[in-house]
Each structure stands twice: as C-alpha cells, then as structure tokens.
Amino acid sequence: MQLPIIDLVIFFVYMLGILFFGVSFYFKKGRTTADYMVGGRKLPAWAIGMSIFATFVSSISFLALPGNAYLSNWNSFVFSLSIPIAAWAAVKFFVPLYRSVKSESAYYYLETRFGPWARTYASICYLLTQLARMGTILYLLALPMNALLGWDIATIIIVTGISVIIYASMGGIEAVIWTDAIQGIVLILGAVICLGIILFSMPEGPAQVIEIGQQHDKFSLGSYGLSLTEATFWVILIYGLFINLQNFGVDQNYVQRYMSAKTEKEAIKSTWFGSSLYVPVSLLFFFIGTALFAYYQVFPELLPADLQTKEAADKIFPYFIVNGLPKGLTGLLIASIFAAGMSTISTSLNSSATVILTDHYKKYINLNPSSKDNFKVLTLAAIVMGLMSIGVSLAMTEVKSALDAWWALSSVFSGGVLGLFLLGYFSKNVQQLEAAIGVVVGILVIAWMSLTPIFIPEGPWFSFRNPMHANLTIVVGTLTIFLTGFLLSHLLNKKKI
Incomplete structure (x- = not known):
C-alpha cells in the first residue's frame, strides 16, 4: 500500500x-x-x-x-x-x-x-x-x-x-x-x-x-x-x-x-x-x-x-x-x-x-x-x-514465535549465572572449588534440558529426554548450581573438621 x-x-x-x-x-x-x-x-x-x-x-x-x-x-x-x-x-x-x-x-x-x-x-x-x-x-x-x-x-x-x-x-x-x-x-x-x-x-x-x-x-x-x-x-x-x-x-x-x-x-x-x-x-x-x-x-x-x-x-x-x-x-x-x-x-x-x-x-x-x-x-x-x-x-x-524463541534462548544462555551469584552472596563458606563444580554440574543439566528435546524423541515409558517445560531451564540450572555448591561446601568442611 x-x-x-x-x-x-x-x-x-x-x-x-x-x-x-x-x-x-x-x-x-x-x-x-x-x-x-x-x-x-x-x-x-x-x-x-x-x-x-x-x-x-x-x-x-x-x-x-x-x-x-x-x-x-x-x-x-x-x-x-x-x-x-x-x-x-x-x-x-x-x-x-x-x-x-x-x-x-x-x-x-x-x-x-x-x-x-x-x-x-x-x-x-x-x-x-x-x-x-x-x-x-x-x-x-x-x-x-x-x-x-x-x-x-x-x-x-x-x-x-x-x-x-x-x-x-x-x-x-x-x-x-x-x-x-x-x-x-x-x-x-x-x-x-x-x-x-x-x-x-x-x-x-x-x-x-x-x-x-x-x-x-x-x-x-x-x-x-x-x-x-x-x-x-x-x-x-x-x-x-x-x-x-x-x-x-x-x-x-x-x-x-x-x-x-x-x-x-x-x-x-x-x-x-x-x-x-x-x-x-x-x-x-x-x-x-x-x-x-x-x-x-x-x-x-x-x-x-x-x-x-x-x-x-x-x-x-x-x-x-x-x-x-x-x-x-x-x-x-x-x-x-x-x-x-x-x-x-x-x-x-x-x-x-x-x-x-x-x-x-x-x-x-x-x-x-x-x-x-x-x-x-x-x-x-x-x-x-x-x-x-x-x-x-x-x-x-x-522461527514461528519470536517470544517463545527469545524465552528459550535466554534460559539457555543465562547459564545459571544467577545460581553462582546467589551462592556467593548467601553462602559465605563456599570456596572456588565448590562453586566451580556447581557451575560444571549446572551447565551439564542445562545442556540436558535444552538439547535432549531436540535430538531425542519421546519414549513410550522411559526416555533420557527432558520432560519439563523449556522455561524451567533457568530455574533448574540456577538451583543446581546453588545447591551443588552449597552441599559440597558443607560436605568438604565436615571432612576438614
């Protein structure tokens, strides 16, 4: 027109x-x-x-x-x-x-x-x-x-x-x-x-x-x-x-x-x-x-x-x-x-x-x-x-929906950084090693949640495919990093004692 x-x-x-x-x-x-x-x-x-x-x-x-x-x-x-x-x-x-x-x-x-x-x-x-x-x-x-x-x-x-x-x-x-x-x-x-x-x-x-x-x-x-x-x-x-x-x-x-x-x-x-x-x-x-x-x-x-x-x-x-x-x-x-x-x-x-x-x-x-x-x-x-x-x-x-694509990408690329920040701010006893292990575990979990729905078909009764909604990637990634670092810190500190 x-x-x-x-x-x-x-x-x-x-x-x-x-x-x-x-x-x-x-x-x-x-x-x-x-x-x-x-x-x-x-x-x-x-x-x-x-x-x-x-x-x-x-x-x-x-x-x-x-x-x-x-x-x-x-x-x-x-x-x-x-x-x-x-x-x-x-x-x-x-x-x-x-x-x-x-x-x-x-x-x-x-x-x-x-x-x-x-x-x-x-x-x-x-x-x-x-x-x-x-x-x-x-x-x-x-x-x-x-x-x-x-x-x-x-x-x-x-x-x-x-x-x-x-x-x-x-x-x-x-x-x-x-x-x-x-x-x-x-x-x-x-x-x-x-x-x-x-x-x-x-x-x-x-x-x-x-x-x-x-x-x-x-x-x-x-x-x-x-x-x-x-x-x-x-x-x-x-x-x-x-x-x-x-x-x-x-x-x-x-x-x-x-x-x-x-x-x-x-x-x-x-x-x-x-x-x-x-x-x-x-x-x-x-x-x-x-x-x-x-x-x-x-x-x-x-x-x-x-x-x-x-x-x-x-x-x-x-x-x-x-x-x-x-x-x-x-x-x-x-x-x-x-x-x-x-x-x-x-x-x-x-x-x-x-x-x-x-x-x-x-x-x-x-x-x-x-x-x-x-x-x-x-x-x-x-x-x-x-x-x-x-x-x-x-x-x-x-892509079909720009909003859905953005939400999925932001969850993946966030990399659970919030989990690392919360770990450092609220858990003062966590050291470099525990935090680094937490990040590695978090990245593996994020990769599993993000990639398996793409490459692995849904199984009839059991599948290694992530069953959760894509928007939960950042949630699970954040919690994985925080909890892994926190629990490792307590475990290692107990061993030192």
Whole structure:
C-alpha cells in the first residue's frame, strides 16, 4: 500500500531526531570513559527509571505480547506479576551491593568471591544472552516496516541495526538513558492511542471486547495445575521470578543503571519506578492483543487469509497499525515500535561494550589502557556486537514465535549465572572449588534440558529426554548450581573438621 505522506514524515522525523540526539553526546566537552559507561554517576532517578522501563519493554513487548494474547490468552502476563518481587530483592540486596563495590562491571563481585574464572564465565553468558535479545528485537522491528512498505525483512534488519549501532556506540550511556526516557513516553502514548481506537471501533463499544474475550477464555492466566511440562500459571511465575532476579541481580543492563544514579537512594527510586511502570504497561499490551482478536472476530473480512494462521500472530498488530489506524497515527505507532526496540538494543550495545572493556580487555589484553584506548575499545565492541546481533536476527526470521524463541534462548544462555551469584552472596563458606563444580554440574543439566528435546524423541515409558517445560531451564540450572555448591561446601568442611 502507499503510505500517506504525513505518516512517512512523522516516522522519519522521529527516527532522525533520535539518531542526531543520541550522537550529540559524542561531542560533549570533557567526556570521560566514566561518562560513557555510567554517565558520570550523576543522572536523575526518573530518567534512569524510564530507561529501566524501556529496557524491559522493547519491541518484544510491543509486538510479541499482543501477538501472544491474540493467539492464546494472558498466560504470559504472569511473567509481569513476578517483577515487583524481583524489584524488592533488587532494592534490598543488589543495589546496595553494587553501589558499595563501585565497579562498572556487574561481574566484578563474582571475581572477589570465586576468582577470575567466575567473572569471565558470567560475562560470556551475558554477552550471549544479549546477542539473542538484540537479534529477536531487530527481527520484531522489521515486521511492521515489512507490512508498511513491503521492504525485504532482511534489508530492514540490516538498516535498522546499523542506525542503532551509530548512536549507541558514539553516545554512550547518557545517550542511551536520555533517548530511552523519550522513547518510553512515546511508546506508552502510542499504545494507549492504539487501544482506544480499537475499543471505540467496535460496533457495540468497548464492552464488546470484554464479552468476546470472555467467550473465548482470552483473559485466562493459564492452568493452575502443578504440571511441569506445560506453561501453567506456576511455571510462568517461577520462570519470571528467576529471570527477573537475574535481570536485577546479575544483568549488566540494570547494574550499570544502579551505578549511574547520584546516590544509593536515587538508584533505589529509579529501580522501583522503572519496574513498577512495566506491570500496567505490559497489561496494556495484552489487552491490545485481546482487543485485536475481538476486532477481527467482528470484522473477519478485514484480515487477509495469510494472517489467519498461528504462525502469523506476531504480524497481526503491525497489520492493524498499517491498515486500521486513521491517517497520521500510523507513523506515530511505527515510531513507538521503533522507540521500544531501539531503546533496548542501544542499552544492550552499551552494556555489552562495557563488559568487553572491563571484564576482558582490561583484564587480559591491556591492564593499564589510556583513556583513548578505552574509548576505542568501547566503540569497536559496540559495533562488533551490533553486527553480530544483525546476524542472529537474520536467523530469527525462520522461527514461528519470536517470544517463545527469545524465552528459550535466554534460559539457555543465562547459564545459571544467577545460581553462582546467589551462592556467593548467601553462602559465605563456599570456596572456588565448590562453586566451580556447581557451575560444571549446572551447565551439564542445562545442556540436558535444552538439547535432549531436540535430538531425542519421546519414549513410550522411559526416555533420557527432558520432560519439563523449556522455561524451567533457568530455574533448574540456577538451583543446581546453588545447591551443588552449597552441599559440597558443607560436605568438604565436615571432612576438614
């Protein structure tokens, strides 16, 4: 279709504005590597909070959550319900810890507990997780543009990826946080407007969405059974709790924001603000998915046949944005989707570059680099990670559900790092050997859980195949590392006595 000129203008003006705003931080006088990595530790709490929120959201939320709700129900919203619990743990334990350590790296603490290997292991797991995350987001960003202009998805992924690489690699954490703050506001505004239009487009008004949703059990949070093989309420809640504890506890994206605040009190405020804001906004996205389902139940003729399959669920919202919104609003909504994705990608690029500099370059290559060397490494690392994420995104075009693929990959690449961190924080008697054995056992368990469903068919009565739901990989991996290290510590200490 031919997009109205006003939509093109809104979209491209927004994109260019964000790009130039982000790049402008590169020309800031007297800029140091501390400015690049933690904003000179002087950024306001509200902006950091909006950045935490924007990091949570991304286009995974903006597109995949409505797609998930459209296809099934609100089962995935249970993930959001775990966030306040994880946020409480963050302000109680994690924020004070990292503020006291005063390192730009989230993994320096692990080195103080278990030695250099722990820091290297955790940082590598983090980098792999970010590649999976950025690849998924780039793919989801390409969907609306493909529907919008008919451009090739691969071309969109490459162009978008390079655009974000430019401002993230040049602007540093200040550019990331301030653009996140702007993009968070645009994102919420766009989603609210879109939901309002869907609700008031229904022939019988907004109540018709609720009625149709109830008829098709769209508001269900999933089964409350105790099965470990299905995505029940409890499986998603436990998965969400472990993933979000990992986010707040050992994810460089979040730890860097704790360090960017002026004081510990400000860091705590920003954590509560960003995490609390995500819960109602994610609910908004699920409601959009349900509203879209109701809308196309009433107007089935408006949905093309190729979008009436399960595999096309992630494309429903982009299609509506292009074809169902009044002139002028399509550009705003497309800008909102790009706002969500760009903010998360830029965050991941900056944090990944910081990890590569602090945990690898300074540790193994150049122990005492100059400020000029630091900037070169930070910029080059962001560019390389960005290019690699483009490759991951191109591979992501082959999957059926981007949300399910991301959740599975994040469970695998997490490597049970949370278990190692909890082991070091809560079990003071555990030494390097016990922790290392715990990690090895944890990796073997994660490999078994991740790979056997792919390579081993289901047996009639017994099988070496993992019977549990894929989302439980991070849960079991975390607990395996923690419990193995803890029990070995007690066993070895008894023998010494």
